[in-house]
Amino acid sequence: MFYRKKETAKVYSQTEIAPGIFDCLIETPAAKAARPGQFIGVYPKDASHLLARPISICDADKENSRLRIVYRVAGAGTGEFATYTAEDSVSILANLGNGFPVEEAEGKTVVIMGGGIGIPPMLGVSKAIKGDKHIFLGYRDCNNFLADEFLPHGNVYIATEDGSVGCKGNVMNALAATTIKPDMILACGPMPMLRAIKKYAEEQGITAYISLEERMACGVGACLGCVCKTTHKDEHSHVNNTRICTEGPVFDAREVEI
Ligand SMILES: Cc1cc2nc3c(=O)[nH]c(=O)nc-3n(C[C@H](O)[C@H](O)[C@H](O)COP(=O)(O)OP(=O)(O)OC[C@H]3O[C@@H](n4cnc5c(N)ncnc54)[C@H](O)[C@@H]3O)c2cc1C
Ligand code: FES
Known part of the structure; x- marks a missing residue:
């Protein structure tokens, strides 16, 4: 099942499980369609940090429609997410990427x-x-x-x-x-x-x-901010590049130059 939508979701719970590592459950219908290895984009509310921060889906509770993410505070965006508590709203783009086969x-x-x-x-x-x-x-x-x-x-x-x-x-x-x-x-x-x-x-x-899990910008294939060299030629540009956010983030290791 394919699901991709930008939406305002609700934080169900958030706990600090190790110093600087947060475990967050988000209520969203995206959970029902999530594949292991896909990720979501989480938008900071602070308008000076426009881009969504990519965070992997740790687990999906399909029955209760909750996505679980576990992240480390690395900078301003994740620092803001760490302040969220239950019932807070969170803007997300989900689900992104291909996932593991x-x-x-x-x-x-x-x-x-x-x-x-x-x-x-x-x-x-x-x-x-x-x-x-x-x-x-x-x-x-x-x-x-x-x-x-x-x-x-x-x-x-x-x-x-x-x-x-x-x-x-x-x-x-x-x-x-x-x-x-x-x-x-x-x-x-x-x-x-x-x-x-x-x-x-x-x-x-x-x-x-x-x-x-490279740096990303748009997260949906539009900006080419996440390209990586591959053994395959891209159908459109005819160069040996692939976009990690859309063709990945999971690749057969033989196909990518890292
Ligand atoms: C597909 C994907 C999945 C990811 N999944 C997770 C996850 O499950 N949990 C998690 O904690 N993090 C994950 N990350 C990394 C996460 O996206 C970054 O830590 C986050 O975007 C940092 O945002 P910030 O605003 O807090 O920090 P910024 O201010 O943007 O950056 C702070 C520091 O973190 C570094 N940084 C930023 N992005 C990355 C990155 N992608 N990889 C390594 N270092 C980075 C910067 O170079 C800088 O030193 C994932 C990244 C990708 C691309
Ligand atoms: S992050 Fe924009 S194309 Fe991948």
Whole structure:
């Protein structure tokens, strides 16, 4: 089901789940059509910050029509969102982007990887994929936000940069410390992590889908503010560019230059 609409929605609840990390439920019919890995644009009310801030859909409660987003306060926009409480109005554009091809993962040995603020969308992905799953979560330190919520959905492995919990290092170090041989990787996280996953997948001859959370402007394909080089030629411009906001943010790692 396709749903894309700019609307004024209502905040159902908001909690700070770790220092500077907020967990927000938004009441919107967009929840019914949301796919894991899609994102929404959230508009600051402050008129000096016009552009919507892209935030991934962490989870969707289709029954109660609530979208869940989990975000880190990075600047003025997210700083404003963090002040919202239940019943506040919030202007959103939802749903955006393509999402992960979760159907393709059925029956495969799937490795799901999330790094830092790339972890939230992987919760919805973990819930949507049935069967054998290994979930690798990479954090800076012992603030392992959302980790407990992944436990019912697969075997969870934690990596921390400071070594305070789980494997010291990143998600790739944690994978290397196991004997798991994935058929497919689905991932979201910082660019160095995604580059390492792309390299690993190419060396192993496996498929990896990666979500590129790059800077965006319009979010709907109009401004070309989010282009990335690909192996395919764009039908209109005939150049090897793709728009992360519309053709992505999820790509087969073989198809993008990062
Ligand atoms: C598809 C997509 C999904 C995203 N999902 C999430 C999410 O689920 N949770 C979350 O916390 N963040 C997510 N982000 C990042 C989020 O959009 C930015 O943190 C936010 O736009 C910053 O807005 P601001 O006004 O608070 O900060 P600004 O004042 O605009 O910027 C503050 C700082 O954050 C940096 N920054 C801005 N945008 C990004 C970005 N896209 N990636 C990395 N650094 C950035 C700036 O360089 C600057 O240093 C996502 C981004 C994209 C493109
Ligand atoms: S953000 Fe405008 S084209 Fe992608």
